[in-house]
Amino acid sequence: MNFSDSRLLVLLAASSLIAMTGAILAPILPEMANSLHFETAQAGNLISFHFLTLAIFTPLLGILADRIGQIRLLLPSLICYAVFGISGVLMHSFTPLLATRALLGIANGGIAAAGLGLVSKLYQGEARAQAIAYVATTLTLANIVYPLIAGWIGTIDWHFVFGLYGLGIPLALWAAVVFYGSRQSTGLNVEALSTQKDTEKSSAESSQNATVSEVATPAQLFRQPQILKLLLCLALVSASVYALIVYLPIYMKTDMSSNTVSIGIVLATKAGGAALVSAFLVRRLVKQIGESWTIILGAVTMSLTLATMPYLHQMQTLLPVAILFGFGFGIVVPTLYSSLAELAPDNLQSTVLATGTGVSFLAQFLSPILLGFVFTHSNLPTVFYTTALVAVTVGLLNLLPKRSLVPAEE
CATH class of the missing domain: 1.20.1250.20 (MFS general substrate transporter like domains)
Structure with a gap:
């Protein structure tokens, strides 16, 4: 390829x-x-x-x-x-x-x-x-x-x-x-x-799909714990990154008096960090430490950077932390989608991956609504801490032992 x-x-x-x-x-x-x-x-x-x-x-x-x-x-x-x-x-x-x-x-x-x-x-x-x-x-x-x-x-x-x-x-x-x-x-x-x-x-992969291929319908597949866990992880990660897109500019404007150019630079470097890691590092990480630990590494990186941001009040300190957040996001998302693709039987791969995309975008739609409630009743640092907790939950979920896929009973 x-x-x-x-x-x-x-x-x-x-x-x-x-x-x-x-x-x-x-x-x-x-x-x-x-x-x-x-x-x-x-x-x-x-x-x-x-x-x-x-x-x-x-x-x-x-x-x-x-x-x-x-x-x-x-x-x-x-x-x-x-x-x-x-x-x-x-x-x-x-x-x-x-x-x-x-x-x-x-x-x-x-x-x-x-x-x-x-x-x-x-x-x-x-x-x-x-x-x-x-x-x-x-x-x-x-x-x-x-x-x-x-x-x-x-x-x-x-x-x-x-x-x-x-x-x-x-x-x-x-x-x-x-x-x-x-x-x-x-x-x-x-x-x-x-x-x-x-x-x-x-x-x-063939031995794994020998079991999964027995799952004949989407309803059966979406009863599988491992599939549900990955979908939940995609939702939590998407909610975290969209929260950063919405609330980091507000924080930079109110706390750091940043202009639109500075805000744009930080958001662009975050995205650039995610792009670089997705393209060049993810495959090597998965090969060396496995999918679960790769997801955990990315989720913990996202969580730590989110929890750190309220303590940063200068551009030169915020910028590298934003890049690190991008690294974490760029590690997690492609690994989650790749894991879903490996678990899905051939005749349901579009169904499973499309569901992952749907879950991700639903989380992005709901994220500013739910975190807006936190912001209204608390403050910006609490929003960042809440989002950090959401991100670290992805890592904790991937510490759970994997359950093998078996056909769900009708």
Whole structure:
């Protein structure tokens, strides 16, 4: 697996659109609010509302992907992404615009379900873990790059930013060429991706899946303790990182009197740290210490840095701690997804990975709501301590002994 693999490049480009959905709206929110005459507080919902529909529909679309094939879901999802995204510019009031954001979240769910399912089908073992790490890296980098592009376009006219959603159409055409047009030369049987068992698994994975393959339905699979534990861990990690995105800028503004440039630098370096670790370190860590201890290491790093932040009052001390937080996040997330992929039977991999994505985005949607209650009734340091406790819980959960997967009784 390398970057000359056009299939991988298509999937990475598709995954970047998931991050782009809300990221390109953030820089133009004030102009949109003034132009369309709605409150700035309402405008914040435009960034996060698609998380809710994405969380609800991604697991359902994962089941659909396993039944009809991942590529047959990916292509219409990309086209719908472009149509629903661009249509937002035609809305002249808050409610219709919010409706387009909801539809965009559903299209996002299709991209996530199909994309992760394809990664799991096309790559196995270490190659799959590395591919998932690349996806996590792409999502992180997209959260840095797309807001910069949107901010630049927005200086011309905020309406033009919605044109970026149109990238879904050329990407759908590219995916069609790669997965259908070249399948004879690559030997890729597209229809078989949703049903055929992979013959390249290692002996360890084969012995594990010999048990898991007996699990025939999603209902049976989601009764398995190890699957449920990993899904819970994904939710807790996602809630932690989104809390940092929301409350670290508030802390820097109120306690350190930082300007928007300084806040942007800290958030970008956090994301950069996560991207570097996801791309270059995760696979080595898993190989040396195993998946559980890799997750524990990342979760403890996140927790310690979160608990430390209220004691930091200068940029030169906060910056390296933010980078370390990014390291921890970049270690945990791809390892959790890789673990889920290894536990899922071949015919339910899209279902399981899509459920993980749905759980993650639901946690991101709920995180500012729940922690907002803590903030209202306490203070910012308490928010950081609470989030640190959430992160360390991920490590504690992975200290529990693994229970082997067995078919759940009807």
